[in-house]
Amino acid sequence: AQKVTQAQTEISVVEKEDVTLDCVYETRDTTYYLFWYKQPPSGELVFLIRRNSFDEQNEISGRYSWNFQKSTSSFNFTITASQVVDSAVYFCALSGGAFSGGYNKLIFGAGTRLAVHP
Amino acid sequence: DTGVSQDPRHKITKRGQNVTFRCDPISEHNRLYWYRQTLGQGPEFLTYFQNEAQLEKSRLLSDRFSAERPKGSFSTLEIQRTEQGDSAMYLCASSGGTGGNSPLHFGNGTRLTVT
Numbered sequence: 001a002q003k004v005t006q007a008q009t010e011i012s013v014v015e016k017e018d019v020t021l022d023c024v025y026e027t028r029d030t031t032y033y034l035f036w037y038k039q040p041p042s043g044e045l046v047f048l049i050r051r052n053s054f055d056e057q058n059e060i061s062g063r064y065s066w067n068f069q070k071s072t073s074s075f076n077f078t079i080t081a082s083q084v085v086d087s088a089v090y091f092c093a094l095s096g097g098a099f100s101g102g103y104n105k106l107i108f109g110a111g112t113r114l115a116v117h118p
Numbered sequence: 119d120t121g122v123s124q125d126p127r128h129k130i131t132k133r134g135q136n137v138t139f140r141c142d143p144i145s146e147h148n149r150l151y152w153y154r155q156t157l158g159q160g161p162e163f164l165t166y167f168q169n170e171a172q173l174e175k176s177r178l179l180s181d182r183f184s185a186e187r188p189k190g191s192f193s194t195l196e197i198q199r200t201e202q203g204d205s206a207m208y209l210c211a212s213s214g215g216t217g218g219n220s221p222l223h224f225g226n227g228t229r230l231t232v233t
Contacts (some may be wrong), residue, residue: 004160033219043207045161045224052219091160095219101163103219104149104174108160 002027002101004094006109013082014117021077021112023092029053032096034068034075035106039089051075082116089113120144122225124210130231131200138196139228143212150193151222152185153209154178161209167193200232 005024013019025034036048049059051068059066063080079086093106101107123142131137143150148169153161164183165175169190179185182200187193197204207229211222 035221037224042226043229044226045209045211045222047221047223050219050221093160102174104151104166105163105176106153106161106222108162110158110160 002029002094002096002099002107004092004107004109006090006092006112008112009110010113010115012115012117015084016081017116018078018080019082019114019116021079021090021092021114023075023077023109025073025075025092025094027094027096028099029096032094033103035093035095036066036075036077037091037093037108039091039111041088045091048077079114082114084116084118087114087116122210122212122223124208124225124228126228127226128229128231130233133200133202133232135200136196136198137200137230138194139208139210139230141193141195141210141225142191143193143210144214144223147212147214147223148190149213149220150187151211151213152193152195153211153224155207155209155227156205164195164208197230200230202232205230205232 032053034051037045039045065078067076089111091111093108125140151166152164155161167187182198185195207227209227211224213220
């Protein structure tokens with residue numbers, strides 16, 4: 001089955017702490033894409049990053065970094081020096097070929113709610 | 119780029135009534151998607167359009183659900199004979215480019231409550 005698992009339902013940290021959000025995926029496709037989205041209280045999902053299955057290089061964007069490891073089917077997201085504005089629900093998602101329902105369909109995890117306290 | 123807009127933001131209806139939601143995608147985007155999100159869960163795919171053609175529908179989209187995208191611009195999602203289980207956030211998204219893996223741009227959603 002194609003699925004995305006975000007085992008951490010809620011995480012609470014104090015501002016300036018580093019925090020890692022875990023994402024484990026399952027797919028039988030050899031070509032697939034992984035995404036992270038942020039959903040603030042306003043409800044709108046905001047795209048953060050897309051990774052294809054052939055690119056395992058880690059990526060850093062400001063305080064955000066992503067670690068993609070095919071060997072463990074994981075695509076983890078780290079926020080360095082967290083801020084109150086980072087408080088949101090974060091979703092990991094997968095799109096793939098025939099086994100995943102096609103590239104036009106995102107399979108989302110259940111999300112991790114991050115609360116950053118001052 | 120004014121983003122994806124959805125109307126209304128909230129809808130409360132009684133069981134058995136019909137409701138219709140509207141989505142205006144980013145103007146140059148040819149793909150439009152509908153997702154449904156229940157409390158504590160990630161969004162689930164419902165359907166998508168490329169221009170005016172509805173190319174895929176999820177099994178979640180029962181016969182009571184219908185979506186249209188006339189002229190490949192805005193889209194409507196109608197739910198007939200609503201049931202309490204239809205209560206959810208309905209999210210619209212659009213994307214450009216030729217690849218289905220292009221990032222989706224989501225609207226703020228329409229929250230439906232069926233009483």
